[in-house]
Amino acid sequence: METTQKTSAVKRFVSQRGMGQVITVTVGLIIMCIVFGIINPMFFTYRNIANLLRQIAPTLLIGVGQSFVLITGNIDLSIGSVVGMSCMISATLMTKGINPWLAVVITLVCCLIMGFANGVLVSKCKLPPFIATLGTMTIGRGIAQIVNGNYNTDSIGEAAQGFRDFFYGGKTLGIYNAFWIAIIVWFVLNYLLSRTRTGRHIYATGSNINAAKLSGVNVDKTIIIVYIVAAFCSCIAGLITCASTGTGTMDAGTSYELYAVAASVIGGVSTLGGTGILLGTVVGAAIWGVLQNGLQFAGAPVAIRNIVIGIIVVVSVLMDVVVRSGKVKVRKHS
């Protein structure tokens, strides 16, 4: 009896929407880890794995945020700039002597305003998401530069040691806090996406926007929500970056929007909207991190790393487009 229940639970888990691609990329991830472990046994040391998990955390966070946006059929190019904004605003405030936790709250509010602005531009003003977020990307980077008078900040100081430990250096159960933070954010947002009405509205908006409207989904509100979620995730990633370096750097988060898209699509989130699960984003972010880390261990130059990752992203999107274009046909009456 118990065995039957276990079997059906496994069956249910495996038959979840989008799980097929997640399983495929997980197998790919395991193979990659084995290969890198064989090339350099240092890959499997505790120290490297702990560092790897910490390294993955920001990519996972921004990947989750981008996944929310992609599932609605939109895109957020301002993610990297919001990471930069978050890093610079928080660091600047801390160097001015403001309590680190108050600085975190102020930074969070600023980033959420940016997300809200993105949502309004796309949903209410009907701007193409690519253009709208391209604009806010530049604005966000400008804010990151102007906030400390076009200079990187000094060290955030001893007073912010608690902040640094909480977001980066500290460990819980032997694993760096940065990873735990990313995992907790992932759990909460995964629950929101997979178990709540809001989540279903997000999928519905990306799947068939007209049907969603006719089914009473407030599409504008849904789009604003996903952009706010993306900004929230970027803000946390920015705080982790600030805690890791101990200073605010104006170019923090550069190109992160592309890493976020890569983590999402490798994990099976469709750029066409409507499909994908956040578990896939975890695997996507892990592949991203393992490739960076493993190729570095293998002694591959940066250029090769970029080419390999680029090819994986293109192939993932291509597979999604091919699968989706074959699915749109509906069988007629026999």
Added chain:
Amino acid sequence: MKEEILRFHSVTLKVKNEKVLNDVSFCVTSGEVIGLLFRNDRGEKELKSLIRFNSQISNGRIYFENNLVNNYYKSDLSANRVAVIQEEVSLIPGLSIADNVFVMRRGFRKFHIKESVLENQLERALEEIGIQLDIHKPVERLTVLERCITELIKAWLGGNRLVILDYLSNFMSPRLLWKFNQIVRHMADKGMAFLYVCHHHEEGFRYTDRLILFSDGMIKKKFDKDDMTEENIRPFIQYFKANKGMAKREEDILFEAKGISCEGREEISFRIQAGKTTTILDMDNQLMGDLIGILSGEIIPDRGRLILEGNDITESTVSDRLREGIILMPEDPIRNFLFPCHSYMENLTFLLDRKLGTSILPRKYMRSIRDEYGRLAGDSIDAKDITRLSEEQLYMLAYLRVRLYHPKLLVLVQPVMNETMYGRQNILRLIEMMQGEHITILILTTAVSDNLKVSDQLLIARKGKIVAEYSEREFSSFTDG
């Protein structure tokens, strides 16, 4: 003497080893309007394609203007001079009517174009044909009728002797259809031939000289004008008998529109009785857009009142309409009402959280819904990917979602439009299922088609307002011409 334009002689076409056209023989002569009616869509696309293009066939011969153009051992992929008038516009916006008629056609070789010369030529041609058209009107501002007339003239002046009229009732109201058919008849008298593809035998009987009934890629029956009677077609179609006795009949007014108006247009007033099915037939397509917008909550009327169960509806978003118990199912619900990326159960229960007022549906609810609706939906209820389901199963899903929500008023927009005969019967059965659940239904349509079979009341709209009302026993006295 009548000239032969097109002849199919024992044409068979196999696609992936399956016969999609089987021993098809028919002939079209000049001056004729031949109706084509398909019980299902097997072979329909291929037949239309073979009439236009000489692609490979498996057996038989095709003659066009008395020349053998295609046979089973030689197909040169050439195109026959056949024009198509369909919902998709073939004219190019931004160019004048004269440009569209003369320049945008095969064989036009002039490099320098003199607009006045073309316009003079067009005016002379129109005069000769006996058709009036404002040739200075921009193409993008042409009405549906003017657009079709322009396409017809383009076909005539381009030397096309055969025109396929493809499902005109999809985009023309009954009145326009009648007007356009007068012009078609006029052109037929001048020697053109027409293939009139229609959804419904009543339309075919009215407007064609002969009607060919296809089923599974084969000709089932050819009807000459004298054979066009209900008795003769009855053995070939599935007649639907609505079991109207099932639904509880209440005489109370459920919904009332009182003098509603948008952007200064005519005021609309009508009443819908509880438990009944009312059809609003929009003869000239002037009312439908406003009504859909108002009933779905997307448009706020400037004036008037909407009353549901005696209470004024003041809120006006789609979400509010759902809360009040009004669901609008759009035209082509498979594409406009379902979520292809959601599973069957997710689609089925999509509106339920709103009804239950909870964000998370408890598992026991889902299990109970699965058990109850599994009996109606069959194995498809467990489908994770609904895009693999048949149209019939998808329509069932759309209507089951409504059944589960159980609205007070269900608004159906063109429910049987674009459907084959078989598809229409299926949808009528689903509407009957809604009636059996005592759901009040409002059907909005521009063509009567089969809607009357499930209706208790018919309201006629013309020039944006309701001009006539028929009860069920008066349906026979209604004619939409």
